Amino acid sequence: EAQVTQNPRYLITVTGKKLTVTCSQNMNHEYMSWYRQDPGLGLRQIYYSMNVEVTDKGDVPEGYKVSRKEKRNFPLILESPSPNQTSLYFCASSLRLGADEKLFFGSGTQLSVL
Amino acid sequence: AQKVTQAQTEISVVEKEDVTLDCVYETRDTTYYLFWYKQPPSGELVFLIRRNSFDEQNEISGRYSWNFQKSTSSFNFTITASQVVDSAVYFCALKGTSYGKLTFGQGTILTVHP
Numbered sequence: 001e002a003q004v005t006q007n008p009r010y011l012i013t014v015t016g017k018k019l020t021v022t023c024s025q026n027m028n029h030e031y032m033s034w035y036r037q038d039p040g041l042g043l044r045q046i047y048y049s050m051n052v053e054v055t056d057k058g059d060v061p062e063g064y065k066v067s068r069k070e071k072r073n074f075p076l077i078l079e080s081p082s083p084n085q086t087s088l089y090f091c092a093s094s095l096r097l098g099a100d101e102k103l104f105f106g107s108g109t110q111l112s113v114l
Numbered sequence: 115a116q117k118v119t120q121a122q123t124e125i126s127v128v129e130k131e132d133v134t135l136d137c138v139y140e141t142r143d144t145t146y147y148l149f150w151y152k153q154p155p156s157g158e159l160v161f162l163i164r165r166n167s168f169d170e171q172n173e174i175s176g177r178y179s180w181n182f183q184k185s186t187s188s189f190n191f192t193i194t195a196s197q198v199v200d201s202a203v204y205f206c207a208l209k210g211t212s213y214g215k216l217t218f219g220q221g222t223i224l225t226v227h228p
Contacts (some may be wrong), residue, residue: 031214040220042118042120042218042219042220045215045216045217045218048214049214050214059215102149102164103161103216105158107158
């Protein structure tokens with residue numbers, strides 16, 4: 001089944017403890033991206049990747065890192081999480097972000113930073 | 115910079131009423147793409163429609179219809195004869211020619227009462 005898989009679904013951590021949220025897609029998609037969803041603010045793009053080894057900042061990249069070493073995986077790294085990074089995170093992928101493409105989203109990761 | 119505004123934070127209707135969700139966008143790009151996504155209570159994000167900037171034809175899909183007007187920079191979404199299953203958060207999104215960047219609106223929470 002074609003899907004975007006995020007793990008974990010729920011994560012509670014403490015300030016400063018490094019964490020990684022994994023994202024994997026099985027559709028051979030070139031484009032992948034990360035978003036955070038906060039009440040009243042909608043979804044805001046954190047980082048995106050057009051292909052392997054090609055990543056770029058979205059609108060809210062501060063405090064996050066990503067890597068794209070393989071086409072299928074696009075992990076989101078919080079090296080020193082802070083409470084303001086408590087949010088619902090979504091990973092998404094698309095064959096290409098072009099004229100005829102739509103995004104496929106993962107199920108989301110609810111992160112709480114205490 | 116591009117921007118998407120969904121001025122209606124929450125809408126509440128009774129089943130079988132028609133409801134229109136507004137979306138206004140800003141972009142300097144002459145070529146761009148607009149999207150609507152649905153987020154039901156289960157939390158996943160479901161693609162509804164994509165529209166190119168050079169195609170101003172309105173679209174109808176069952177009870178759903180979309181009205182794209184470049185003159186007013188709007189891409190509104192109408193649900194005819196709403197049903198309880200339409201209850202969800204709806205997001206409008208914009209992709210310009212800036213490679214990889216996708217901007218979402220704040221979302222509109224639609225509640226359809228039986």
